[in-house]
Amino acid sequence: MQTVLFSITALAFFMLYNTSQKVKYEKKCALTTWLRSNIKLSKIIAYSLLCIALVAETIYHGIGVGSLTFFIYLMFIGSTILTMYPMLSFKTKHIVGLIGLGLFIETLIF
Numbered sequence: 231m232q233t234v235l236f237s238i239t240a241l242a243f244f245m246l247y248n249t250s251q252k253v254k255y256e257k258k259c260a261l262t263t264w265l266r267s268n269i270k271l272s273k274i275i276a277y278s279l280l281c282i283a284l285v286a287e288t289i290y291h292g293i294g295v296g297s298l299t300f301f302i303y304l305m306f307i308g309s310t311i312l313t314m315y316p317m318l319s320f321k322t323k324h325i326v327g328l329i330g331l332g333l334f335i336e337t338l339i340f
Contacts, residue, residue: 236307236332247311249266284297
């Protein structure tokens with residue numbers, strides 16, 4: 231559950247980052263091209279994903295811990311995307327592999 235919520239929050243922040251006017255767009259892939267051409271729809275989807283993640287966290291953990299966890303995820307993801315995205319070229323298979331590894335470890339632990 232935590233891996234899925236973390237991934238939803240990361241996707242939403244990535245969408246909001248790519249719709250910003252201040253970002254220099256050097257990387258091109260199908261997702262970022264679509265995000266940049268449909269800015270209004272991308273922002274609506276991203277804010278909806280953030281709301282869904284926040285509500286799911288508060289339902290799963292309660293109001294206090296859930297909202298704290300959500301904002302910690304948001305701070306971690308935000309700083310990671312802002313520092314690493316301009317320097318590295320992320321491949322889809324690497325991201326899917328990390329999410330799969332996280333889900334596998336999460337099911338083993340819990």
